[in-house]
Amino acid sequence: MTDHPDRNAWDTALTEAVAAHRPDLVVSAGFMKILGPRFLDRFTVVNTHPALLPAFPGAHAVRDALAYGVKVTGCTVHFVDAGVDTGPIIAQEAVPVRWHDDEESLHERIKEVERRLFIDVVGRLVRDGWTVRDDRHVSLKCKVCRTDETEEA
Ligand SMILES: Nc1nc2c(c(=O)[nH]1)N[C@@H](CN(C=O)c1ccc(C(=O)N[C@@H](CCC(=O)O)C(=O)O)cc1)CN2
Numbered sequence: 001m002t003d004h005p006d007r008n009a010w011d012t013a014l015t016e017a018v019a020a021h022r023p024d025l026v027v028s029a030g031f032m033k034i035l036g037p038r039f040l041d042r043f044t045v046v047n048t049h050p051a052l053l054p055a056f057p058g059a060h061a062v063r064d065a066l067a068y069g070v071k072v073t074g075c076t077v078h079f080v081d082a083g084v085d086t087g088p089i090i091a092q093e094a095v096p097v098r099w100h101d102d103e104e105s106l107h108e109r110i111k112e113v114e115r116r117l118f119i120d121v122v123g124r125l126v127r128d129g130w131t132v133r134d135d136r137h138v139s140l141k142c143k144v145c146r147t148d149e150t151e152e153a
Pocket residue numbers: 028031032033034035036047048049050057058059080081082083084085086087
């Protein structure tokens with residue numbers, strides 16, 4: 001971002017650079033910048049966040065969860081919208097907080113879950129598709145039974 005005069009110019013440059021690859025889906029993990037409106041208008045973006053949203057949004061989720069004293073945290077895979085970690089939630093998984101945890105140990109345990117969950121969810125999104133109800137509620141399609149997962153619930 002320091003190579004551009006402002007966020008708008010960065011947003012435009014990033015959009016054009018990624019568009020050259022013609023992605024069907026953009027995924028972000030550890031991308032620590034807020035994506036701009038031009039980028040989000042052009043691409044569907046999926047992000048992994050190291051907390052159980054809506055709890056602990058932002059750039060320091062693991063630190064904030066520890067400071068709050070939660071006993072359970074986790075990770076969230078979500079679509080990215082113009083807000084900060086406010087996009088529709090696709091999947092979540094809980095991770096227990098241990099009494100001896102510090103930010104590094106807890107974050108590493110969360111990452112172990114993310115590495116599996118993120119890959120699984122992105123794979124299912126691109127293979128089987130998804131639906132979003134009321135602009136908020138995401139259902140992954142079940143290829144075998146050809147229904148939305150939530151219809152089975
Ligand atoms: N428009 C969006 N862009 C991004 C989102 C999002 O939800 N909406 N998620 C992030 C990833 N992320 C959390 O998962 C996240 C990353 C960074 C920040 C943040 O506050 N960044 C600051 C700079 C912080 C720093 O450099 O330490 C900033 O951009 O001003 C919040 C959430 C991916 N992009």
